[in-house]
Amino acid sequence: MHVDLSSACFTDLAHRPDAPAVIGADRTLTWQQLHDEAQAWAAQARAAGLVADVPVAIYGHKEAAFFVAMVGCLLAGLPFVPIDTLYPRERMLRVVDIARAGAVYDAAAGDFLPGAPGGGTPLAEKDVAYVMFTSGSTGDPKGVQIGRESVVLLAEWMRGCFGLGDAPVFMNQAPFSFDLSMYEVFGTLAGGGVCVLNARDRIASGAAWFERLAEAGITVWVSTPSFAHQQLLHAGFSPEHLPSLQVFLFCGEPLPVALARKLRMRFPSARILNTYGPTEATVATTWIEIDDALLAAHPQLPIGYAKPDSAVWVEGDELCIAGEHVMRGYLNRPDLNATKLFTDTSGRRAFRTGDVGEQREDGLLFCRGRRDDQIKLNGYRIELTEVDAALDHLTGVRAGACIVLRRPDGTAVRLIGFVERSEGVDGADDSALLIQGPDAFGRWKHVLGERLPGYMVPTELIVCKHLPMSPNHKIDRKTLAQWYADMPA
Numbered sequence: 198m199h200v201d202l203s204s205a206c207f208t209d210l211a212h213r214p215d216a217p218a219v220i221g222a223d224r225t226l227t228w229q230q231l232h233d234e235a236q237a238w239a240a241q242a243r244a245a246g247l248v249a250d251v252p253v254a255i256y257g258h259k260e261a262a263f264f265v266a267m268v269g270c271l272l273a274g275l276p277f278v279p280i281d282t283l284y285p286r287e288r289m290l291r292v293v294d295i296a297r298a299g300a301v302y303d304a305a306a307g308d309f310l311p312g313a314p315g316g317g318t319p320l321a322e323k324d325v326a327y328v329m330f331t332s333g334s335t336g337d338p339k340g341v342q343i344g345r346e347s348v349v350l351l352a353e354w355m356r357g358c359f360g361l362g363d364a365p366v367f368m369n370q371a372p373f374s375f376d377l378s379m380y381e382v383f384g385t386l387a388g389g390g391v392c393v394l395n396a397r398d399r400i401a402s403g404a405a406w407f408e409r410l411a412e413a414g415i416t417v418w419v420s421t422p423s424f425a426h427q428q429l430l431h432a433g434f435s436p437e438h439l440p441s442l443q444v445f446l447f448c449g450e451p452l453p454v455a456l457a458r459k460l461r462m463r464f465p466s467a468r469i470l471n472t473y474g475p476t477e478a479t480v481a482t483t484w485i486e487i488d489d490a491l492l493a494a495h496p497q498l499p500i501g502y503a504k505p506d507s508a509v510w511v512e513g514d515e516l517c518i519a520g521e522h523v524m525r526g527y528l529n530r531p532d533l534n535a536t537k538l539f540t541d542t543s544g545r546r547a548f549r550t551g552d553v554g555e556q557r558e559d560g561l562l563f564c565r566g567r568r569d570d571q572i573k574l575n576g577y578r579i580e581l582t583e584v585d586a587a588l589d590h591l592t593g594v595r596a597g598a599c600i601v602l603r604r605p606d607g608t609a610v611r612l613i614g615f616v617e618r619s620e621g622v623d624g625a626d627d628s629a630l631l632i633q634g635p636d637a638f639g640r641w642k643h644v645l646g647e648r649l650p651g652y653m654v655p656t657e658l659i660v661c662k663h664l665p666m667s668p669n670h671k672i673d674r675k676t677l678a679q680w681y682a683d684m685p686a
């Protein structure tokens with residue numbers, strides 16, 4: 198059995214209905230059970246008054262019911278808004294409000310909860326499959342609307358080009374609020390395979406977690422390179438323990454040469470696919486299989502070539518993407534849509550990524566970093582200005598800003614917050630840093646953690662007299678980084 202994503206219907210109903218479809222953190226569903234539960238879910242949603250195009254937030258972490266709810270939404274024509282429990286409650290409610298969601302489905306409790314105050318509103322865009330919220334530079338997360346046609350193209354690309362075999366068994370660990378995870382969701386639905394959902398606490402158990410993966414017989418590993426890198430420490434992360442593993446499917450951040458080399462040594466017969474793309478273009482747009490020749494030739498790995506039915510090119514120094522897999526637009530953000538979206542010469546939706554790109558004469562593409570303040574920390578996308586805005590809200594703070602500390606290879610390691618007090622400080626001259634313990638703002642980590650997911654909370658907070666500004670009145674992060682480097686131990 199599998200799902201025909203164009204018509205949003207289960208098909209091939211008699212084919213292996215008892216084969217597993219979803220191995221959730223809590224329970225396993227066969228294809229027949231997924232079919233039955235998703236149909237029942239869609240009926241329940243309709244009975245709750247949810248009509249086509251009204252977004253539904255799904256809140257939880259790796260429960261089988263989370264997966265059921267996403268499929269139920271597809272069947273009922275309801276755009277789903279996946280929210281992992283990684284999001285603090287305040288942010289979850291904010292997302293529900295921005296999306297004007299008609300309900301929140303609590304996957305752990307199996308209940309529909311009230312949606313946005315004043316009720317849900319159908320999206321102006323029709324047939325949206327999901328709305329993925331990602332860090333926004335104004336201080337609020339922004340919703341990326343992905344149409345059903347884009348999801349169909351994603352699944353066709355995976356089936357036609359990735360060589361994942363029949364009924365692939367996907368290792369899923371990325372939170373469903375991160376679009377990387379849509380690889381496994383739509384790959385499973387279209388391919389009739391299995392999606393193995395792994396919760397954070399299970400992953401932290403190390404050896405026991407690898408046993409679970411071995412038992413499930415995973416064939417495709419999907420993660421950011423950072424996540425795979427962390428697993429190198431474990432003995433269970435080896436072909437002896439994971440004999441069925443055939444493919445590493447990476448996306449979300451640069452794939453370091455050193456990591457790819459280590460993986461090739463440890464898993465000599467596994468293939469490594471490096472894919473690239475922003476959430477705004479349905480998970481990924483370019484791809485390349487990494488082999489020894491590429492590793493020998495490039496100190497920084499290429500991101501490959503555009504997927505079928507799409508175009509990727511460099512305009513100025515910026516990577517641009519066109520195709521039907523480009524988003525329908527940010528939800529209720531005409532300002533951003535006007536600057537980031539355009540129509541290409543063949544009339545297709547196109548998106549300016551903000552990534553610095555390079556293209557060789559033979560078409561091979563490289564991503565050389567960002568043109569703005571967006572960063573990746575352990576694979577998570579963060580707008581530094583969103584963290585700045587959260588720091589601004591701390592009591593007693595006039596303005597806040599953060600910087601990112603990086604390893605020599607450029608990988609982000611952690612965030613450092615700086616704040617300027619609201620009441621002013623006497624004494625030291627203007628440039629002097631007043632370094633006080635974070636106690637100055639009491640429970641600042643806790644307060645920020647109510648608004649931001651944990652990965653966006655700086656690890657240190659430094660109080661300064663004045664935040665340095667660049668001549669164009671932007672926060673001067675270079676000077677902040679210098680202050681930090683010069684701080685006494």
Ligand code: AMP
Binds near residue numbers: 448
């Ligand atoms: P997200 O929307 O979270 O998937 O993040 C998209 C951004 O991650 C892109 O715009 C790039 O800056 C970066 N990115 C994603 N995949 C790759 C890759 N394979 N190599 C380099 N950067 C990547």
